[in-house]
C-alpha cells in the first residue's frame with residue numbers, strides 16, 4: 001500500500017522529522033485559503049500515486065493569491081500519468097540551497113534492509129542508481145540490531161555530507177529507519193531532503209509504502225487507503241476479497257489457487273490469447289463467490305470470453321459445479337461465453353452437473369484454454 005505524500009509526511013512529522021507547514025485542499029477556493037493560512041510562497045502539489053510529479057506539471061510554486069488560483073485551476077482535475085488529481089497539498093515553499101536523498105528499503109538480493117544517503121537528491125534516484133551507483137552510500141542493516149549509530153554516520157560521510165549538516169542528516173536517516181521498521185514499510189524515502197540557507201534540513205517530499213501483508217498490524221495506516229485511487233475493477237475485486245490484477249488482454253481468467261491461475265495465464269499466452277486479468281477466488285467456490293468472480297470479470301469491458309479453471313480439493317467439484325450453475329442462472333443474459341475445466345475431487349460428477357446451456361465444458365486445461373482463446377477471437381471479430 002502506497003501512502004500519499006501528505007499522509008507519509010504526517011507519519012514522518014509524528015516521528016519527529018522536519019516537514020514544511022502544509023494543508024490539504026480539493027478546490028480552487030480551498031487552495032487559496034490554505035495558501036493564505038500557510039503563508040506565501042507556497043508549493044501546490046498534486047496528491048497522486050506517481051513519482052516525477054514535478055516534471056509532469058503536477059507541482060507549482062506560487063507567490064500570491066492570483067498565482068495560487070491559477071495553479072489550483074491547472075492542477076486540480078488534471079490527468080497525471082493516468083491519475084486524475086482531486087487533491088493538492090499546499091505547502092510552505094522551502095528556500096533551499098541543496099537537495100539530498102535519504103531512503104530505506106529492502107535489498108532482496110542481500111536479504112536485508114538497506115539504508116541509503118546521496119547528495120544527488122531531487123532527481124530520479126533510480127537513474128542515479130543505474131548511472132552512478134557510487135553516488136549512493138549504502139548500509140545494510142541486521143534487523144535484529146537495527147541501524148547502528150556508527151552506520152548512519154558512515155553512510156552520511158561516505159555520501160560526502162560533512163560538518164554540522166552530517167549530524168542532522170544522520171539523525172534523519174536514523175529516524176527514517178525507525179519509521180520503516182515500526183510501520184512494516186517496504187520503502188521509506190525522502191527525496192529531496194532539502195537543505196536551507198540556514199543549514200536546516202526539511203523533508204520536502206515523502207514516500208512511505210507499507211507491506212500489504214503487514215497492513216493488518218497497522219489499522220491506522222490501513223484506514224488511509226483511499227479506494228477512489230484504485231482501478232475500479234481492482235476495487236470491486238478487493239471488496240469481494242479476491243486477489244485480482246487487471247491486465248490488458250481480452251481473456252478473462254478465474255481459478256482457485258495462485259499457481260493454478262498463473263498456469264492458466266501462461267497457457268492462454270501460449271495458445272495465442274491475451275489474459276485480461278489474474279483472479280484467484282481462493283478456497284471454497286460457493287455460488288456467491290463464483291457469482292462475485294464473474295461479476296468482476298464480466299464488468300471488464302475488454303473481456304470477450306472467460307475460462308474457469310478449478311481444482312477440487314477440500315472444495316469438491318460437484319459443489320463448484322452447482323455454484324457455477326447457480327451463479328450463471330442468476331444472470332438474465334450471460335454477457336460473455338464461459339468455458340469450465342474441473343479437475344480433482346469429484347471432477348467427473350461436477351462435469352455431469354454443469355449446465356451446458358450456460359457453459360462450455362472441457363476435459364483438460366489445454367482444451368479449455370484453446371477453446372476460450374478461440375471464443376474470445378470470435379467474439380472480438
Ligand code: GDP
Nearest residue numbers: 043051052053054092093094122191192204205
Ligand atoms: P516529485 O517530482 O513527485 O518527486 O515531487 P517532489 O516533492 O520531490 O518535488 C519535485 C521538485 O520540485 C523538487 O525536487 C524541487 O526542485 C521542487 N520543489 C518541491 N517543493 C518545493 C519547495 O517547497 N520549494 C522549492 N523551491 N522547490 C520545490
Ligand code: MN
Nearest residue numbers: 052191192205
Ligand atoms: Mn520527490
